[in-house]
Amino acid sequence: MKDMTRRQFGKTVAATAALANFALPGSSFGQTAAAKDLEFPKGFVWGCATAAYQIEGAASEDGRKPSIWDLFAHTPGKTHNGDTGDVADDSYHLFKEDTRLLKNLGVGAYRMSISWPRIFPDGTGQPNARGMDHYKRVVEELLANGIVPYVTLFHWDLPAALKGGWQSRDTAKAYAEFAGYVARQLSDRVRHFMTVNEFDSFTDLGYRTGKFAPGLQLPAAQVNQVRHHALLAHGLGVGAVRANAPTARVGLAENPTVFVPVIEDEKNIAAARRATREENGRFLTALLEGKYPESYLEREGANAPRIAAGDMKAIGSSIDFLGLNVYAPYYVRADDSRQGYEIVPRQESYPHMASAWIAVGPEVMYWAVRNICDLWHPRAIYITENGCSADDMMTADGRIEDTDRVMYLRNHLTQLHRAAAEGFPVEGYFLWSLLDNFEWADGYSKRFGIHYVDFKTEKRTAKLSANWYREAIRRNAVV
16 A cells, blocks of 8 residues: 555544544444444454563572573662562463463463573573473463464573673574574474564663663673674574474564654654664664664764674564564654754653653554554564553552553554554554563562562452453454
8 A cells, every 4th residue: 555545544544533432422323433443453463472581480490590680680789679580470380370361361462582591591502401391381371272472582581601691792693592492392382483672672771871781881882793793693593493493483573763753744754764764773774674774884983883794694684574662752853954854852741651761652653663664664563562661559449440551552552553554564462561570670660561460479460451451352443
């Protein structure tokens, strides 16, 4: 569908939805028509997402050795209140209960991750059969309950035994060994693999600002090399998965910086598209074009990454789908500068959720999909994460009325529906997250789950948002 046709169709859908939301007192017209207009395509995948270190616990059981996050969390002052993932949600032992939560929601899919140090405790070498057997049991439990596993191979828990971490090119090779082994072991059960989750989060926050594990603050040249090694790991991982699970679909989950035109007119839309390519040049552009933008290399100069023969071909390996983790927007306007756009700063009054970095701008969902499709035309897109923290409080009668989270999710899904209705290849949505969990450096101070977790007893309680999501899934529509 051509851009102009998509835009015209989108306006028609939006106008119809607005009309459908109007109803006279006592009339059922508004509710019925709105539900119909906000339906997703048949076969749309609804799911939830989690990450191993954030939920599993059992940090030293069944042969698992420390990851860099174990070391970081146990270093005084690195996480809120000294919180660690040693126990977290204890999902390692309670995965059957968590599968029941998924089944009760009616989801068709679950995005989970594999703990690398459970499979290769030393990062490479001899695999740990007990660790692999655990994930086989998890996958079998999901399948037995009609839930399709979408497996993320790396969600930041790098084995601490790997000397140099992502500063070393050898880590990319070790990752490919890990990815190939897991893919081979699960090839008869799993049809969707994601290589890596959020390059920017574990490279920049881990090696540039030091806010995440391993907590380093390296000079620019070394940070760029870390980024390059992470991209290389993805590329080598794609090849390893294809070699060991040839019928599986392979993709990744990335958190691009998403740019929204301040006004939806031709010049600002073009500016948002340019900003998407340039500001994501060090990761997403390199992945989808197999090359770094000249502007990035020129800007970095002597600090640009060292690229070996064959690296960019591997990094640009063809993928079957692109996963997008979408949370908050940046606004841009067109200008007369060389780059052709200006990023508009947010005012202090800009609304946000309990985590200040989650600025509330639901149109980010539409523009995440559209900008990327207009630039790179991926075969398929999944929203692999979307959700928010909230100051959840349990009432005296045991309820969690997280209306703010429902507001956030409803508005973002409405914008995702806009993208799907305009013909963009959106195949599914994974809500972050199934459970309250260990929220990295924020420890247990931020709750992202649609199920409340009492971290003293590990009891799970469905929040209002879980009931809302169940109804959205049941109707295959925004509700």
